[in-house]
Amino acid sequence: MAQRKGPAVWAAFLWPGGHHHGAWRLPGSTGDDIMSFDNYRRMALDCERAKFDVVFLGDRLDAWPLPDEYLARTARGARLETITLTAALAAVTSRIGLVATASTTFSEPFNLARQIGSLDHISGGRIGWNVVTSYTDDQAQNYGLDHIPPRPARYARAQEFLDVVKGLWDTYEDDAVLRDKETGQFFDADRFHKLGHEGSHFKVAGPLNMERPPQGHPVICQAGASKDGIAFAARNGELLFSINSSIERARDYYQAIKTGAADAGRDPDDIKVLASINPVIGRTQDEAEEKYQQMQRLLDDDVSRTFAEMYFGMDLSGYPLDELVPEIELPDASHGMPRAHQEYMLNKARDEKLTMRQLVYGFNGTNIYPKSAEAAADEFQEWYETGAADGFILQISHVPEGVTDFVELVVPILRRRGLIREDYVGTTLRENLGLARPVNRHTTARSVPA
């Protein structure tokens, strides 16, 4: 694979308590104040000063499916909803991209087209939509269902949902709006289109009550972990988040996605693949290790095992914590993000001969880097330049220090090496990512001779 140069894509994935389950307990951590908008604001502005591409906001439609007794010992039981949070962040930032998570399984396309489109207008074109289908029964039970619909059904709905939303965003052609005060003609009715969609899942008349979003369509983001998820990503995704436990596995995944995109008739450069990394950074390796161990000491066996059981979807109490991880047969039903985490952890346990305690204490993120700033930069550079990723999604382990450490210690090194930009090159997220602005379907139809 040819080595490549130039800046990678950088995204910070913020979770209010931090990605590490013990990190909210650190002295100085703001991770205990999980409903605070101000904490997000400060971190987003730090990321913007560092010229990150994106602040990524995860979400789930549940508290988190742990027994109350254990949930109550984590900072996972509550959070701000990400569409509202993204809107508020859009108002206090000016250049950085913002990605909001929203589920196609439990919302209406007309509502999401409006909300995501509105975010794009409010932010001046800096929005991405992380399209998720949700995957647990406990989320379904907040929406009248006993069980989550099967994955193929969820992805079929997601595809139609996305097609409807994109169609709604194309209601107004880009040159439809005249605002002619003199004649009183606000827009050109010939360039204003109803949708008239009637599909298997949705019947949506349109028009959307919104001028076209500044980006045409906000950037479509996706995790793409299951087979259906990867197919959906190859067809629709523009910014992808991936979990792989080694550089080799990451390269394979990267190739699979790019090939899938080409097979779907797309330019592989139109999908940016980000590798998930949880950086824990020190000035030296020892300092980084000590920080990580400080967080690990804030965990306990019960909560850690409960998290692992949640990801595995099975009882792990029969496996002694001090013994090596045996071959664990995964439940057939597991897929998607939990499956990705399972495989990540089992691969790691095999590669590194972990004990069960190390395994369960490890469900605190993927590719946790207790590393010196210099060593971390080396590793990012290798992954980027050898085609394991187009960039990185930093799952911030501890807040706000995980952001400020990265920005102060690693970013200057990345900048010297040309791996992070000097300044934003455009005003929209698409421009900064080098993604083309989608042409309006009606404009396309119009320019083709009948």
Add this chain to the structure above:
Amino acid sequence: MAQRKGPAVWAAFLWPGGHHHGAWRLPGSTGDDIMSFDNYRRMALDCERAKFDVVFLGDRLDAWPLPDEYLARTARGARLETITLTAALAAVTSRIGLVATASTTFSEPFNLARQIGSLDHISGGRIGWNVVTSYTDDQAQNYGLDHIPPRPARYARAQEFLDVVKGLWDTYEDDAVLRDKETGQFFDADRFHKLGHEGSHFKVAGPLNMERPPQGHPVICQAGASKDGIAFAARNGELLFSINSSIERARDYYQAIKTGAADAGRDPDDIKVLASINPVIGRTQDEAEEKYQQMQRLLDDDVSRTFAEMYFGMDLSGYPLDELVPEIELPDASHGMPRAHQEYMLNKARDEKLTMRQLVYGFNGTNIYPKSAEAAADEFQEWYETGAADGFILQISHVPEGVTDFVELVVPILRRRGLIREDYVGTTLRENLGLARPVNRHTTARSVPA
């Protein structure tokens, strides 16, 4: 009725083009830039400097049901979605209340509980939710239906929806969250509650993944125009918007609402009734009249008649524009806000012997005040002090001038007369409105001996 003193409640109802259909065409109007967040931001900050209680954001789930040809000559065909807009405004204001509109007919209670609750957290407790049920077929057609469900069905759903949302907001008791870094206990699992709702419309397990909103429950706002709407408002509403064409009718409505609240077992002071007024203010009566006529000259017969037809739900082309308004038999199906507008206009036509042209050109708001600042203040004072309203919702006719004129010309007079506060008295909207913070249902249950 005893005269009362002290500040009234003041709300500014912003519509991006202005409430007057011709106003976007005024020189200097920002009403042609209907997708601009900045316009809202500036107006909200003006209202906050004037110490208004509320910026109210209306919404509809359609472009507006006019034929494209006519819609294209208005600024009504597009707008920002109000939940995202409210979140963005929350981030750039600090004291004023913000009311977002959201429909119970076309959303899920778990989603709205999260979004409205999240707004309350982001704003530090400054949120009201304008509960609407939506009332047109064209809105229903964006959600898979051919026709809007009948009004009683919509209000039955709305009541259950609201009960579910309030139950979800009570997931965490106020003292449930400990954030004890030392022991690792984040919250008290005994003060954390699932909902387990199973009703006619919804089955929602809970818990909500959100600490209790700062206000306990964000303020419930409502228009309450139809019979079902008034009953719903009397039972649930805390801040009400009303349309009445004379002070006498307003007093009757006010009494009906307060009596209805008492009948529903509530303290009538816990519902604040706001009268809708469209102020067009000048230093003198002549200046105000001239401003209003300037806007009226920007209308035309076709667009004006189309708006009237939309409100009446009937063809008006058989009525000559230069003749007096005849007795018009209203369609049986009309109710709610359209009915309120119909009755308002027909009452006005009778009282003031209007021609059809005056009628159709009048669908630009209710109680349009081309008045000198002094005369407007007199009228507000009379309405307030004689029990026609607890305050006013100003439907701003033309932006931004309609806001700045009011703030610069009328507010100083109101302040001298004690009709608008010197400064905010609390940090939350409830505190500023003098509404009690709802006690958590589980805390209530706990404090009652078994």
